[in-house]
Amino acid sequence: MKIQLKAFRKKEDLKKHLKSHAETLFYASGTSTVIPYPNLGKALKGKGFEHLYMGDLNALPQKMDFAREGALEIEGPVTWKDARGFCLSHGRNIMVSPTEELACMLAGIATSASGERSFGFGSLREHVTEIEYLNFEGKEQTLYSKNLLINHPLFQSEEGKKILEAYQDSYKKYDGFKNAPFPRLEKETDLMVGMEGQLGVVTRAHFETIKDETTRFLFIKLPKWEEDVKPHLEIFYNAQNFRDHLISVELLDHNCLSYLPDEEKPLPAGYDVIFLEVKLSSFDLIIENLIPTLTLTPDDNIFEMNGDKCHHLRMLIPRFISEVNQRRGVKKKGTDVQVPKESFETLISYYRDFSTKGISYNLFGHFGDGHLHFNFLPLAEEEEKCQNLLTEFYKKIKSIHGSPFAEHGIGLLKQDFIAPFLTKVQLEMYRYLKENLDPKNQFFPQGFLNLSRGKKND
Ligand SMILES: Cc1cc2nc3c(=O)[nH]c(=O)nc-3n(C[C@H](O)[C@H](O)[C@H](O)COP(=O)(O)OP(=O)(O)OC[C@H]3O[C@@H](n4cnc5c(N)ncnc54)[C@H](O)[C@@H]3O)c2cc1C
Numbered sequence: 001m002k003i004q005l006k007a008f009r010k011k012e013d014l015k016k017h018l019k020s021h022a023e024t025l026f027y028a029s030g031t032s033t034v035i036p037y038p039n040l041g042k043a044l045k046g047k048g049f050e051h052l053y054m055g056d057l058n059a060l061p062q063k064m065d066f067a068r069e070g071a072l073e074i075e076g077p078v079t080w081k082d083a084r085g086f087c088l089s090h091g092r093n094i095m096v097s098p099t100e101e102l103a104c105m106l107a108g109i110a111t112s113a114s115g116e117r118s119f120g121f122g123s124l125r126e127h128v129t130e131i132e133y134l135n136f137e138g139k140e141q142t143l144y145s146k147n148l149l150i151n152h153p154l155f156q157s158e159e160g161k162k163i164l165e166a167y168q169d170s171y172k173k174y175d176g177f178k179n180a181p182f183p184r185l186e187k188e189t190d191l192m193v194g195m196e197g198q199l200g201v202v203t204r205a206h207f208e209t210i211k212d213e214t215t216r217f218l219f220i221k222l223p224k225w226e227e228d229v230k231p232h233l234e235i236f237y238n239a240q241n242f243r244d245h246l247i248s249v250e251l252l253d254h255n256c257l258s259y260l261p262d263e264e265k266p267l268p269a270g271y272d273v274i275f276l277e278v279k280l281s282s283f284d285l286i287i288e289n290l291i292p293t294l295t296l297t298p299d300d301n302i303f304e305m306n307g308d309k310c311h312h313l314r315m316l317i318p319r320f321i322s323e324v325n326q327r328r329g330v331k332k333k334g335t336d337v338q339v340p341k342e343s344f345e346t347l348i349s350y351y352r353d354f355s356t357k358g359i360s361y362n363l364f365g366h367f368g369d370g371h372l373h374f375n376f377l378p379l380a381e382e383e384e385k386c387q388n389l390l391t392e393f394y395k396k397i398k399s400i401h402g403s404p405f406a407e408h409g410i411g412l413l414k415q416d417f418i419a420p421f422l423t424k425v426q427l428e429m430y431r432y433l434k435e436n437l438d439p440k441n442q443f444f445p446q447g448f449l450n451l452s453r454g455k456k457n458d
Pocket of ligand 1: 407
């Protein structure tokens with residue numbers, strides 16, 4: 001298979017390329033954990049394609065502005081880091097905060113990004129009010145979140161209405177998830193959200209922002225989760241009542257913290273930490289009403305941490321982990337599961353079982369949302385064992401009605417695992433979307449929307 005790079009410097013060049021209908025995987029910062037960019041040829045082998053363009057969007061012109069009070073308008077490959085800086089300089093802030101802040105915001109629409117602040121503010125999908133994209137003919141199309149998809153021209157036919165109604169019905173059991181096993185498809189803007197660039201190229205969007213407010217961070221020192229998870233779970237359950245006051249509830253386990261150089265470690269070795277990001281205006285309320293309910297955690301184990309230091313730690317940990325992995329030749333096998341509140345303890349019991357398999361691992365993530373990243377760090381000879389463990393794991397996740405990939409998407413690496421979560425209702429919708437919005441099958445044709453081709457699950 002031949003993979004050919006093509007960079008776009010002007011929107012007009014991009015339009016011209018789209019009119020040629022050449023099969024293309026567009027990319028922005030290339031931080032996706034589910035597309036193996038350096039080994040793309042290997043990952044695409046046997047998928048029946050001879051040629052693919054890698055469409056580099058990084059050289060397109062960038063723009064940031066406030067379209068109206070609080071609505072941040074982004075054009076081109078603007079990163080989260082730059083957008084946050086821009087907002088802060090205007091006394092505002094963005095509500096989503098992916099750990100990888102060099103990722104692009106418009107790509108975040110394509111992956112339905114979320115992050116630690118989703119506990120308080122929800123995922124990116126909820127903040128996008130307007131999206132412009134280029135369709136298969138290179139034409140600009142605009143979508144508005146205020147318009148329901150059921151009124152969109154695409155769904156006015158008898159067939160379209162029927163497919164959408166069945167799809168929305170099937171989504172009901174996942175209401176409340178950040179990202180279910182399949183995209184939301186409720187509002188017009190959802191046609192681009194979580195679609196991983198398979199229906200068009202997002203070129204401009206509006207994001208609701210909030211007035212910037214100082215926040216404070218509480219660190220809670222905890223035993224290793226494998227040995228005693230009760231204090232962690234007490235925080236999980238009790239924090240749910242304070243969603244209006246807490247912005248994030250995040251876990252970093254003792255394994256993650258062990259990667260840090262000694263001078264950066266916030267705790268002695270052998271402890272987990274859960275940190276709470278608290279709105280300044282709610283700090284006293286949290287101290288008086290949430291903290292006293294944490295009966296399994298001694299008061300001395302709860303302390304305030306400087307916000308900049310906390311942010312710095314969050315950035316450092318993935319970097320150190322990936323550096324050590326590269327050195328050891330480890331290919332991380334990550335998980336991205338979110339489960340309903342009532343299944344969270346069960347999810348942790350699966351991870352505890354993983355921890356006994358003799359393979360290196362770590363656990364961190366969006367604890368308050370019941371959404372964690374358990375990462376196996378296998379040596380080459382342990383990779384197959386890991387893959388088998390994960391196959392069994394996803395069967396269990398399906399049986400407890402969890403969402404297997406709540407944040408990082410499907411890409412190329414998770415397609416085998418997602419397939420059992422899809423029924424003919426979703427596959428029908430995928431087929432319908434591809435036929436109508438990508439009739440030449442030019443947008444990332446190896447992506448999950450084409451799982452509908454040749455697969456007929458019940
Ligand atoms: C250390 C680390 C931490 C991470 N933490 C988080 C996190 O907290 N939350 C989270 O959500 N993700 C996280 N991610 C995953 C990743 O950063 C996100 O998926 C991010 O949105 C990808 O952005 P990107 O610019 O790198 O996109 P790319 O990797 O370049 O592309 C990702 C996908 O989006 C499509 N795409 C890109 N741009 C466009 C466009 N303009 N129009 C249409 N399709 C497009 C591509 O075709 C591809 O399918 C993390 C990744 C790493 C490595």
